[in-house]
Amino acid sequence: MQQQVAAAKEAALTAIENASNVTQLEQLKPDVLGKKSPLRQLMRLLKDLSAEERPAAGALINEAVAEVEQRFESRLTLLRDQELERRLALEKVDVTLPPPHRCAGSLHPLTLTLNEIVRIFVSMGYEVATGPDIETEYHNFDALNILPDHPARDMHDTFFLAPGVILRTHTSPVQIRYMKSHRPPIAIIAPGRVYRVDDVDATHSPVFHQVEGLLVDKHVSFAHLKGTLTEFLHAMFGRDLATRFRPSYFPFTEPSAEVDVQCFICRGKSSECRICKGTGWIEVLGSGMVHPNVLENVGLNPREVSGFAFGLGVERFAMLRYGIPNIRCFYENDIRFLSQFRARV
Template sequence: MPDEIEEIQRALEKAAEGIKTPQDLQRFKEEFLSRKKGKITSLFKRIGSLPPGERSSFGRRVNQLRELAENLYKKAEKSLKEEGWKEKLRKIIPDPTLPGFHKKIPPLHPISEISHRIEEIFLRMGYDIEDGPEVETEYYNFDALNIPPHHPARQEQDTFFLGKSLILRTHTSPVQIRAMRRRKPPIRIIVPGRVYRRDEADPTHTPMFYQIEGLVVERGISFAHLKGTLETFLKALFGEETRVRFRPSYFPFTEPSAEVDISCPVCGGTDPHCSVCGGSGWIEILGSGMVHPQVLKAGGIDPEEYSGFAFGLGVDRISMLWRGISDIRNHYWNRLDFLEQMK
């Protein structure tokens, strides 16, 4: 008889381990604990037929077995309930271990991207970024930059007039004067910003575009500093293999002045039919020169004591070169199909 108790105990423990669903739990209850035909109940029923000396110890062991069965039943019931809750929670609370949804981060506008690249290069060289108003006075935009009222350069830069001597700035150069008046040398700044000219929009012109201006004013600044700085900058932007060429030029606010060309970043001068350089192997990239003494004076700086250089470049033009964009107006049409290619 005691063997049978042990056998039932083993069956009971095995069955308890296998309880995974409410149906399993119900079957467990019926098999072991049911008052009518449960295995433990049938053991109790047998007590009466045992010799009187064995009844109490047998009864005690069956009682222990029932206790065990009831405990296992409660434990299984509890864990099934918990599982049920977890299942319900899983439905309302997202599983934090699942891979996340990838939010598409839109690319920067090509103008912003190029501006940031250029700014980073000059920030590394110790320059500050300066800002100035887009609505300017004629004085800051022209006179202070050595462009007097009847100077032909005023006619070349078709200007938006806003009334009495106020205009939309035609270049970022007026910020040179504002910065010189506000800061003391040494001055090392770049000035990114919007400029305006009354041009008809076509594939190479828009009435608003972006420039970045640079200005350095210190004691003993020479043309060698200008060359070294611009070569370093252009190689950092277009690649170490880029060659840089200076051509004499004329600007009212610099003397001497130079146009700066880079070797064609597309063909490197090897393709006579290259659409970017037209086969010449060179691309005009910026204007530069030593700051004119009159401009230093307008900025409140003594040209006998200080000298400086300045340069200016068109961000749109560089963006077009960089991205192979054939029409400048693409920058401003707000066309998603164009902008989404800028990744």
């Protein structure tokens, strides 16, 4: 066994020394240190030895493997240093060359989209309100009529930081905090990051951006909601596009509606449109009249005031606006992608 170990070790060390560059050495690694290398294969012979011989033989093999590993790493470091020295010797710097051109910065497409959304609503008289990303379950769920035993809780996969403390799943908690500290009339939008346990794919991310809106005053009706959102969508996508409201369900609004805008690519004339999937419509918003329970939770009398709320995803609007097929593009910091958006800082 001792002679076999010595022979296998010597062969491995010789092969390592004969490698003349990093590529050759890295290709050699499986042959000298891999599971099927001669040294590793000797481990299989231990079962044929007596119980007294086995520990010493095993230690001998391990020492040989350790020596080969050390020689491999030192040789790899040496070859890398030699290659770097050769490359540096060949490279020359022309000190007379002018410095590289400084490219002008540009805003991120999400920032551009969010700024446009905010601009439109501010022009309609809304104020911008913000709130913490780390929220209590009360503000994120309970105050919004999503009680602990409510089935709507299953719609949210939530990041829990501590008992009763979470990363907010929507920006609706901002509305609760604002209504508790302000009296009607209230007209706000709440932009910000939100967090949900979600697998990353072409249209989903565990971190994304929302803008939610709220208007509370006397005699607010669904007609006001329709007028506001229709005006917003026309300003965002063009006044020649139709909009429609479909009945839906949200625990914090009643009645509730999904809002669609006519496909601005095919105008409903193509069954193969990749944007609307041939339906002619694109879902862009969720909305509804503020639920009476939500108003009561913030100390308002639903018999005296009413309101509407809505929410939209900034990433979705940016993808529609710029024809971006994959949400991952927003977070990869690829300058080739980002440089296409030329609005300057």
